[in-house]
Amino acid sequence: MEASSLPAELWRLILAYLPLADLGRCCLVCHAWRELVLSLDSTRWRQLCLGYPEWRHPNWPRRPHQAPPSWREALRQQALASRTWTQNGAELHSSTCLHLFRRRKDRKVWHVGSVPGHGYETLRGALATAGPYDRLLLHPGIYEEQAEVTLKVPVEIVGMGKLGDVALLVSFDQQCPTARLCNLVLMPAWFSPVVYKTSSGHVQLDNCNFEGCQLHVRGPGTCQARFCSFAQGSSAHFLGVAISLMDSCEFSGGDSASVTVEGPPVSERSWACKHLAALAKMLPVSTVSGQDAKDNLGGVSPRDSDLEDWTKQDMDWETGWTKSKPFNGDLLSGQEGTVIEEDSMDMSSDSGDEEKVENRSNISYTLPYEHHGLAHLSEPRKPDFSMFPVLLSLSAELQRDAEAQELANSVQGCLLRNCLLHDGKGGVHLCNHAQARLEANVFRGLNYAVRCIQYAKIVMLRNEVSGCRASGVFLRLSAQGLIAENNIHSNGEAGLDIRKGANPVILCNRIHSGLRSGIVVLGNGKGSIRSNQIYSNKEAGVYILFNGNPVVSGNHIFQGLAAGIAVNENGRGLITGNVIRQNQWGGVDIRRGGDPILRNNLICHGYSDGVVVGERGRGLIEGNHIYGNRGCGVWVMLSSLPQLIGNYITHNRMYGLAVFCRKDLTGSAGSERGGGERERGGQENFHEEGELLAWESDMDSEDERFSTRRPITVALVENNCISQNGDILQTTVLKPLMSDSLAVENEKNAKLN
Numbered sequence: 218m219e220a221s222s223l224p225a226e227l228w229r230l231i232l233a234y235l236p237l238a239d240l241g242r243c244c245l246v247c248h249a250w251r252e253l254v255l256s257l258d259s260t261r262w263r264q265l266c267l268g269y270p271e272w273r274h275p276n277w278p279r280r281p282h283q284a285p286p287s288w289r290e291a292l293r294q295q296a297l298a299s300r301t302w303t304q305n306g307a308e309l310h311s312s313t314c315l316h317l318f319r320r321r322k323d324r325k326v327w328h329v330g331s332v333p334g335h336g337y338e339t340l341r342g343a344l345a346t347a348g349p350y351d352r353l354l355l356h357p358g359i360y361e362e363q364a365e366v367t368l369k370v371p372v373e374i375v376g377m378g379k380l381g382d383v384a385l386l387v388s389f390d391q392q393c394p395t396a397r398l399c400n401l402v403l404m405p406a407w408f409s410p411v412v413y414k415t416s417s418g419h420v421q422l423d424n425c426n427f428e429g430c431q432l433h434v435r436g437p438g439t440c441q442a443r444f445c446s447f448a449q450g451s452s453a454h455f456l457g458v459a460i461s462l463m464d465s466c467e468f469s470g471g472d473s474a475s476v477t478v479e480g481p482p483v484s485e486r487s488w489a490c491k492h493l494a495a496l497a498k499m500l501p502v503s504t505v506s507g508q509d510a511k512d513n514l515g516g517v518s519p520r521d522s523d524l525e526d527w528t529k530q531d532m533d534w535e536t537g538w539t540k541s542k543p544f545n546g547d548l549l550s551g552q553e554g555t556v557i558e559e560d561s562m563d564m565s566s567d568s569g570d571e572e573k574v575e576n577r578s579n580i581s582y583t584l585p586y587e588h589h590g591l592a593h594l595s596e597p598r599k600p601d602f603s604m605f606p607v608l609l610s611l612s613a614e615l616q617r618d619a620e621a622q623e624l625a626n627s628v629q630g631c632l633l634r635n636c637l638l639h640d641g642k643g644g645v646h647l648c649n650h651a652q653a654r655l656e657a658n659v660f661r662g663l664n665y666a667v668r669c670i671q672y673a674k675i676v677m678l679r680n681e682v683s684g685c686r687a688s689g690v691f692l693r694l695s696a697q698g699l700i701a702e703n704n705i706h707s708n709g710e711a712g713l714d715i716r717k718g719a720n721p722v723i724l725c726n727r728i729h730s731g732l733r734s735g736i737v738v739l740g741n742g743k744g745s746i747r748s749n750q751i752y753s754n755k756e757a758g759v760y761i762l763f764n765g766n767p768v769v770s771g772n773h774i775f776q777g778l779a780a781g782i783a784v785n786e787n788g789r790g791l792i793t794g795n796v797i798r799q800n801q802w803g804g805v806d807i808r809r810g811g812d813p814i815l816r817n818n819l820i821c822h823g824y825s826d827g828v829v830v831g832e833r834g835r836g837l838i839e840g841n842h843i844y845g846n847r848g849c850g851v852w853v854m855l856s857s858l859p860q861l862i863g864n865y866i867t868h869n870r871m872y873g874l875a876v877f878c879r880k881d882l883t884g885s886a887g888s889e890r891g892g893g894e895r896e897r898g899g900q901e902n903f904h905e906e907g908e909l910l911a912w913e914s915d916m917d918s919e920d921e922r923f924s925t926r927r928p929i930t931v932a933l934v935e936n937n938c939i940s941q942n943g944d945i946l947q948t949t950v951l952k953p954l955m956s957d958s959l960a961v962e963n964e965k966n967a968k969l970n
Contacts, residue, residue, distance in 0.1 A: 225253065225256075228253050229253065229256060229257060229260070232253060232254060232257060232261065233257060233260060233261045235261075237265055237292075240254055240257075240261070255289065258287055258288050258289050259284075259288065262287075262288040262289040262292060263284075263288040265288075265292060266288045266291055266292040266295070269295075270378065270379055270380070270400060270424075271299075271375065271399045271400045271423055271424045272295050272299075272423075272424060272444065273424055273444040273465075275288075275291035275294075275295070275465075277444060277465060277467075278446075278465065278466070278467040278636070278637040279635065279636075279637050279659050297496075298441070298443060298464070298496060299399075299421075299423055299443075301419075301421055301441055301489075301492050301493070301496060302371075302373070302395045302396065302397040302419060302420075302421040302441075303350060303395070304488055304489075304492050305394060305395060305488045305489070324350050324351055324352060325347070325348060325351045325352070326351070326352045326353075326354060327343045327346065327347055327351060327352070327353050327354070328354050328356065329343045329353055329354065329355045329356065329360070330355055330356030330357070330358050330360075331356065331358065336356075339360070339362075340353070340355070340360050340362065340366065340374075340385070340387065341362055341366055344366065344368065344372065347370065347372050348370065349370045349371050349372075350371050350372070350373070351372055351373070352372075352373045352375060353372060353373065353374045353375065354375055354377055355374065355375065355376045355377060355383045355385075355401070356377050356378075356383070357376075357377060357378045357382035357383055358382075358383065358384075359384045359385075359386065360383070360384070360385050360386070360387065361385075361386040361387065361406070362386070362387045362388075362406065363406075363407075363408075364408075365388045365389075365390050365408075365409070366387050366388065366389050366390070367389075367390045367391075367392055368389060368390070368391045368392060368393050368396050369392055369393055370393050371393050371394055371395045371396055372393070372396055372397075373396070373397040373398075373399070374396075374397070374398050374399070374401065375397075375398075375399045375400055375401075376399065376400040376401045376402075377400075378400075380400055380402070380424060380426065381402055381426070383400065383401055383402065384401070384402040384403075384404060385401055385402065385403050385404065385412075386404050386405070386406050386407075387403075387406060387412065388405070388406045388408070388409045388411060388412055388413075389412065389413045389414070390414055390415075391413070391414070391415035391417075391418050391420055391438075392417070392418070393418050394417075394418045394419065395418055395419045395420070395421075395489070396415075396418065396419075396420050396421070397420070397421040397422075397423065398413070398420070398421070398422050398423070398425055399422075399423040399424055399425065400423070400424050400425070401425045401426075402425070402426045402428065403425060403426065403427050403428070403430055404428050404429065404430060405429055405430040405431075410429075410430055410431050411430070411431045411432075411433050412427065412430040412431065412432065413432050413433070414432075414433040414434070414435070415433075415434055415435070415438040415440070416434075416435040416436075416437075416438045417437060417438050418438055418439075418489075419438070419439045419440070419441070419487075419489035420434070420438075420439075420440050420441075421440075421441045421442075421443075422440070422441070422442040422443070422445050423442075423443050423444060423445075424443070424444045424445065425442075425445045425446075426445070426446045426448065427445065427446065427447045427448070427451035428448055428449045428451060429448075429449040429450050429451060430451050431451065431452055431453070431454060432447075432451075432452070432453045432454065433454050433456075434453070434454070434455050434456070434458055434461055435455075435456045435457060435458070436456065436457035436458045436459055436480070436482065436483030436485065437458075437459060437483045437485040437487065438458065439458060439459065439460060439461050439485075439487070439489040439490060439493060440453075440455070440458070440461040440462070440463075441461070441462045441464070441493060441496075442462070442463045442464070442466055443462075443464045443465055443466070444464075444465050444466070445463075445466045445467075446466070446467045446469075447466065447467065447468045447469070447471075447475060448467075448469050448470055449470055450470055450471050450472050450473075450641075451468075451471070452468075452471055452473060452474065452475050452476065452477065453475070453476050453477070454477045454479070455476070455477065455478045455479070455630075455631045455651075456479050456480050457479070457480035457481060457482065457483045458478075458482060458483070458630065458631060459482045459483050459484065459485040459487075459490050459629065459630075460482070460490050460493045460494055460497075460628065460629060460630065460631075460632065461493070461630075461631050461632065462493050462496065462497055462632045462634075463476070463631070463632065463633045463634070463636060464634055464635060464636075465634075465635045465636065466633075466636045466637075467636065467637045467638075467639075468636065468637070468638040468639070468641065468644070469637075469638075469639050469640050469641060470640055470641055471641035471642055471643070472641075472642055473642055473643060473646075474642070474643035474644065474645065474646035474668070475638050475641055475643065475644055475645070476631065476633065476638075476644070476645045476646070476653075477645075477646045477648075478630060478631045478645070478646070478647045478648075478651040478652070478653045478673075479647075479648050479649050479651050480649050480650060480651055481649075481650040481651070481652070482629050482630050482652055493632075494628050497628050497632055497634075498628065605773070605796045605798075605819065606771070606794070606796060606819075608725070608748045608749075608750065608771065608772075608773060609725070609747070609748045609771060610725065610748075611701050611702055611724055611725045611748075614701075614724045614725060614747060614748055615724075618722065618745075620722070621699050621701075621722045621724065624674075624676050624698065624699040624722070625676065625678070625699055625701070627652075627654070627676065628654060629652050629654075630651060630652030630653045630654065630674075631651075631652070631653045631654070632653070632654045632656070633645065633653070633654070633655045633656070633658055634655075634656040634657055634658065635656070635657050635658065636658045636659070637658070637659045637661070638658065638659070638660050638661070638663065638666070639659070639660070639661040639662045639663065640661075640662045640663070641662075641663055641664075642663065642664045643663060643664055643665050643666075643668060644660045644663050644665065644666040644667055644668075645666070645667045645668070645675075646667075646668045647667075647668070647669045647670070647673035647674075647675055647696075648669075648670050648671045648673055649671045649672070649673070650671070650672045650673060650674075651673045651674075652673070652674045652675070653673075653674075653675050653676070654675075654676040654678075655667070655675065655676070655677045655678070655680055656678045656679060656680070657678070657679045657680065658680045658681075659680070659681045660680065660681065660682045660683070660685070660689070661681075661683055661684050662684045662685075663684075663685050663686070664685065664686050664687050665685055665686075665687050665688055665689065665690075665691055666680075666682040666685055666689045666690060667682075667689070667690045667691065668691045669690075669691070669692045669693075669696040669698060669719075670691075670692070670693050670694045670696055671694045671695070671696070672694070672695050672696065672697075673696050673697075673698075674696070674697045674698050675692075675696070675697075675698035675699075675700075675721075676698055676699045677690070677698070677699070677700045677701070677703055678699075678701055678702055678703070679701075679702045679703065680703045680704070681703070681704045681705075682703060682704070682705045682706075682708070682712070683704075683705070683706050683707045683708065684707055684708065685708040685709060685710075686708075686709045686710075687708075687709060687710045688708065688710040688711045688712070688713070688714035688737075689705050689708040689710075689711070689712045689713065690705065690712070690713045690714070691713075691714045692713070692714070692715050692716070692719035692721055692742075693714075693715075693716040693717040693718075693719050693740075693742075694716075694717050694718065694719065695717070695718040695719060695720070696719040696720075696721065697719070697720055697721060698721045698722070699721070699722045699724070700713070700721055700722070700723045700724070700726060701722075701723075701724040701725050701726065702724070702725050702726065703726045703727070704726070704727045705726060705727065705728045705729075705731075706727065706728070706729045706730040706731065707730045707731065707732075708731050708732065709731075709732050709733070710731075710732070710733050710734075710737075711731065711733055711734045711735065711736060711737040711760070712728040712729075712731050712734075712735050712736060712754075713728065713735075713736045713737070714737050715736070715737065715738045715739075715742035715743070715744050715765070715767070716738075716739055716740040716741075716742045717740045717741060717742065718741050718742065718743070719742050719743065719744065720742075720743040720744055720745075721744050721745075722744070722745045722747075723736070723744060723745065723746045723747070723749060724747050724748055724749070725747075725748045725749065726749045726750070727749070727750045728749060728750070728751045728752075728754070728758075729750070729751065729752045729753045729754065730753045730754065731754040731755065731756075732755050733754070733755060733756045734754055734756040734757045734758070734759070734760040734783075735751040735752075735754045735757070735758045735759060735760075735774075735777075736751065736758070736759045736760070737760045737762075737765075738759070738760070738761045738762075738765035738766075738767045738788070738790070739760075739761070739762045739763040739764070739765045739786075739788070740763050740764065740765070741763075741764045741765070741766070742765045742766075742767065743765075743766055743767055743768075744767040744768070745767070745768045745770070746759065746767055746768065746769045746770070746772060747768075747770045747771050747772065748771045748772065749772045749773075750772070750773050751772055751773070751774045751775075751777075752773070752774065752775045752776045752777065753776050753777065753778075754777050754778065754779075755777075755778045755779065756777075756778070756779045756783075757777065757779050757780045757781070757782060757783035757806070758774040758775075758777045758780075758781050758782060758797075758800070759772075759774065759781070759782045759783070760782075760783045760785075761782070761783070761784045761785075761788035761789070761790045761811070761813065762783075762784070762785045762786035762787070762788040762811075763786050763787060763788065764787055764788065764789065765788045765789065765790065766788075766789040766790055767790050767791075768790070768791045768793075769782065769790060769791070769792045769793070769795060770791070770792075770793050770794050770795065771794045771795065772795045772796070773795070773796045773798075774795060774796070774797045774798075774800070775796070775797070775798045775799045775800065776799050776800070777800040777801065777802075778800075778801050779800070779801060779802045780800060780802040780803045780804070780805065780806035780829070781795075781797035781798075781800040781803070781804045781805060781820070781823075782795075782797065782804070782805045782806070783805075783806040783807075783811075784805070784806070784807045784808075784811035784812075784813045784834075784836070785806075785807075785808055785809045785810075785811050786809050786810060786811070787809075787810035787811065787812070788810075788811045788812075788813065789811075789812050789813055790813045790814070791813070791814045791816075792805070792813050792814065792815045792816070792818065793814070793815075793816045793817050793818065794816075794817050794818065795818045795819070796818070796819045796821075797818055797819065797820045797821075797823075798819070798820070798821045798822045798823065799822050799823065799824070800823050800824070800825075801823075801824050801825065802823075802824075802825050802826075802829075803823065803825055803826045803827065803828060803829035803848075803852070804820035804821075804823045804826070804827050804828060804843070804846070805818075805820060805827075805828045805829070806829045806831065807828070807829065807830045807831065807834040807835070807836050807857075807859070808829070808830070808831030808832050808833065808834045808854075808857070809831070809832060809833055809834070810833050810834075810835070811834050811835065811836060812835040812836050813836045813837075814836065814837045814839075815828070815836060815837065815838045815839070815841060816837070816838075816839045816840050816841070817839075817840045817841065818841045818842070819841075819842050820841055820842070820843045820844075820846070821842070821843070821844050821845045821846065822845045822846065823845075823846040823847065823848070824846075824847050824848075825846070825847065825848040826846060826848035826849045826850070826851070826852040827843035827844075827846040827848075827849070827850045827851060827866070827869060828841070828843060828850070828851045828852070829852045830851070830852070830853045830854060830857040830859045831854050831857065832854050832856050832857065833856055833857060834854065834857035834858075834859060835857065835858050835859060836859050836860070837859075837860045837862070838851070838859055838860065838861045838862070838864060839860070839861075839862045839863050839864065840862075840863045840864065841864045841865070842864075842865045842867075843864060843865065843866045843867075843869070844865065844866070844867045844868045844869065845868050845869065846869045846870065847869075847870045847871075848869070848870065848871050849869060849871045849872045849873070849874070849875045849942075850866035850867070850869040850872070850873045850874060850939070850942060851864075851866060851873070851874045851875070852875050852877070853874065853875065853876045853877070853932070854876075854877060854878075855876060855877065855878045857932065858930070858931065858932045859932055859933075860932065860933045860935075861874070861932075861933065861934045861935070861937055862933065862935050862936055862937070863935075863936045863937065864937045864938070865937070865938045866937060866938065866939045866940075866942065867938065867939070867940050867941050867942065868940075868941045868942065869942045869943065870942075870943050871942070871943045872942055872943060873939035873940070873942035874934065874937075874939055
């Protein structure tokens with residue numbers, strides 16, 4: 218029969234009555250029939266997908282009201298995943314007939330419960346009779362066993378009716394190669410909080426509710442849990458697992474971590490490990506996205522926007538911001554002069570501007586190179602203000618970093634994907650060389666989302682971490698891993714907390730709207746922090762202290778309510794190639810023994826100073842472009858010992874370089890705009906005193922605290938371009954004091970009126 222003999226609408230109406238098996242056969246008739254069957258995606262395929270009581274909505278638990286891209290594909294993935302537990306059963310099901318006539322034995326179905334005329338009264342009695350791979354159908358009711366139930370043969374236990382109709386107060390001990398539990402409510406027996414444990418076989422859990430109980434999996438055992446709910450303090454514990462998969466599960470209301478992974482993965486080449494690894498790579502991962510919220514970044518929502526478009530969104534916004542404030546000439550190679558308008562530096566109107574700034578607010582400056590005498594300076598090169606450097610994508614970063622690429626491709630340990638963890642104490646806890654991989658999960662309303670300690674290794678991709686009462690992601694004690702393309706926001710403490718030798722790779726994340734800092738590195742913490750967007754945090758975007766020594770490269774750090782990067786309390790670090798802009802306090806704040814390398818950054822358009830080197834601050838500040846700040850370009854305390862070499866300090870509202878004694882803060886800096894911020898920063902910067910109490914125990918090495926790269930006894934200002942600032946150079950100290958601790962080599966610094 219030709220498909221064209223009837224209207225397509227009538228064919229769809231006829232095909233909508235067919236069961237799943239017949240729809241599959243119709244797809245094999247011809248291409249026209251296949252297209253007709255596929256066109257039923259939003260009708261018949263949706264009805265079939267939602268019609269199975271043992272399956273939940275494909276987007277549960279994160280977005281149960283949002284339809285999947287394809288209901289047919291979701292149904293196919295559900296069917297494939299639900300059969301994993303039988304992948305090793307083909308030979309076991311074979312009969313003993315001749316090879317040519319070998320066939321599979323039929324699986325028997327045993328009824329349990331109050332079934333008139335047949336069935337078993339108790340679950341234990343049915344298990345004693347069941348053969349390998351038989352199915353036990355539990356009729357609605359509550360089943361309780363007074364002793365531990367041992368599973369000695371592969372078996373499938375399925376609850377009939379809706380989820381919640383069948384409840385088990387049973388403690389299972391699996392001693393068989395594989396088993397499956399489906400559509401059950403599991404509650405703890407009176408003698409043990411553990412409702413299921415396995416140490417050698419594979420268990421598959423589909424559409425089950427765990428209430429006030431625990432799941433224990435010990436390697437080489439494996440587990441696959443899908444569409445399960447862990448409520449009322451329930452948790453999952455994995456010890457030395459080679460691989461286990463928790464897909465689309467919900468965790469809530471726990472007094473401890475919802476998922477605990479402990480111990481190194483046990484080397485295992487079993488069929489379950491192979492199938493789970495293949496399934497993990499085959500199943501699609503939906504990103505955490507939404508369309509219901511917008512922020513001030515060009516209408517893009519940092520909380521709910523598609524994570525794959527973050528880099529493009531930031532580039533578009535910044536490009537638009539740059540174009541909206543055009544210069545009357547571009548600083549390109551070979552250009553004869555530069556024209557810069559004063560209002561291009563103004564980020565907001567202020568009636569208290571200095572009189573001379575007001576008088577020249579509408580003047581354009583033309584700066585031919587031959588007039589300001591910079592021809593003799595071969596280095597540093599002139600800055601290019603035409604566009605901010607764009608953030609690298611994750612794929613570009615992984616191509617540059619083989620170790621990070623290996624982490625991104627690894628599938629080992631416990632794998633959580635598309636899960637929702639909320640309203641409890643902790644999310645995922647890793648310790649003692651454990652490994653885990655977290656993809657596209659939502660962590661919300663917890664004390665902490667992820668805690669990784671004791672040489673554990675974690676891979677976090679495309680997760681949302683928000684509303685944590687403490688830090689979102691916590692790494693310490695030599696923990697490692699890859700944290701990439703996550704949306705980390707609105708947490709009570711730092712978005713990421715790196716301590717005690719932890720050394721993660723942090724790429725392409727959004728870290729914003731935190732009640733304190735974006736990233737904190739302390740206590741000999743390390744890490745490579747690259748290509749992230751860090752913005753709108755109440756304290757420093759990146760806070761380095763107590764011998765923290767990270768590499769901070771290629772990030773955009775902007776619109777913070779304090780400093781962009783703060784380096785205090787003997788913190789160190791290599792800070793290079795970042796765009797630090799529009800922060801309320803200094804773009805970079807160095808004090809109290811901070812000794813970073815600050816190189817080739819754009820520090821611009823801040824509401825206070827560009828770089829602040831406070832009391833006992835140190836560091837190498839080289840090759841940076843510091844421009845358009847409303848305070849000073851560089852603000853230096855006399856007791857500090859920085860080295861300023863080859864920087865461009867231009868078009869700042871106040872001084873290009875200001876040097877102060879503490880006694881002159883009130884009289885000199887306090888009267889200027891931004892002085893209040895500096896004074897607060899020198900006394901109690903970023904709520905430091907409260908943080909010192911919590912972090913003083915993390916100072917592992919007292920000897921390293923006072924070590925520097927080389928002995929520095931005098932501050933150095935050399936080979937800088939300091940031009941077109943409110944005032945070029947300001948010092949409030951006496952010349953003898955200045956010569957003792959600050960060497961300003963005027964003949965090597967270009968200063969233009």
